[in-house]
């Protein structure tokens with residue numbers, strides 16, 4: 001039985017970050033500009049703390065300026081929006097990101113709406129979401145952008161006519177992913193918790209993007225032989241070793257049962273080391289893009 005090509009998102013992301021570092025240096029030399037990214041974290045969610053730290057380190061490593069703002073768990077919405085509005089006005093800040101999830105007293109939609117769309121490097125603002133839906137230039141959410149880059153690397157630039165199934169309809173991944181695949185002339189289906197005959201829908205897909213947040217939900221026999229599988233899920237489940245599990249140790253799995261799927265797929269992203277690292281690399285890409293656009297400088301090709 002053949003084994004799928006494992007898509008090394010970590011290595012791809014590192015190569016992208018290396019290219020971006022060169023482009024950041026060139027932007028400094030040619031135009032005296034240094035991109036700045038502000039990351040705002042509210043509360044002490046352990047996973048969010050890791051992601052925010054990684055984003056700050058990646059930003060500095062690329063030659064950009066990093067501004068970290070950590071606010072207590074009890075922060076109210078007005079205080080957070082005041083900070084966002086200050087960052088909107090700060091000329092040293094080209095990109096603004098508010099780490100999600102936010103504590104329950106804060107409405108994420110209200111906070112995202114307060115971000116200047118030109119600095120919205122997460123691509124979550126309605127203006128950027130609308131631009132993507134209409135096929136207009138804007139800032140594209142980092143995870144779907146990273147998934148598209150991996151797909152183009154595996155399958156080439158022409159995805160036209162391929163059947164793509166996106167499992168999940170979140171505003172952060174599922175919906176923008178479907179828009180990007182449609183813009184690439186795929187035949188796109190969006191499936192979700194209410195979809196009937198989900199396994200059959202998946203079996204028709206040449207490209208399967210799983211973003212439901214349900215550990216190992218997609219089984220090997222749901223996959224069309226030779227399909228390209230992109231697993232966006234990051235789920236912590238108990239360790240396989242019962243003793244370790246009893247001590248609370250966990251392991252990371254995707255939304256796809258990897259070993260089963262890898263026996264059927266043509267190519268597949270692992271978890272960890274697949275889509276996750278692309279999210280941070282694409283955040284840097286968006287920050288460079290935003291800086292160039294804000295200053296009337298041609299955006300370099302990634």
Ligand SMILES: Nc1nc2c(c(=O)[nH]1)N[C@@H](CN(C=O)c1ccc(C(=O)N[C@@H](CCC(=O)O)C(=O)O)cc1)CN2
Nearest residue numbers: 051097098099100101122142272273274275276277279
């Ligand atoms: N404002 C935002 N909030 C959140 C986003 C986002 O894009 N913008 N996405 C996720 C979290 N996230 C970035 O913020 C993120 C998640 C995972 C990874 C990653 O590299 N994962 C690794 C494994 C990491 C681990 O061991 O836990 C991998 O998949 O290899 C990067 C970024 C929700 N919030």
Ligand SMILES: [Mg+2]
Nearest residue numbers: 116117118119
């Ligand atoms: Mg504007």
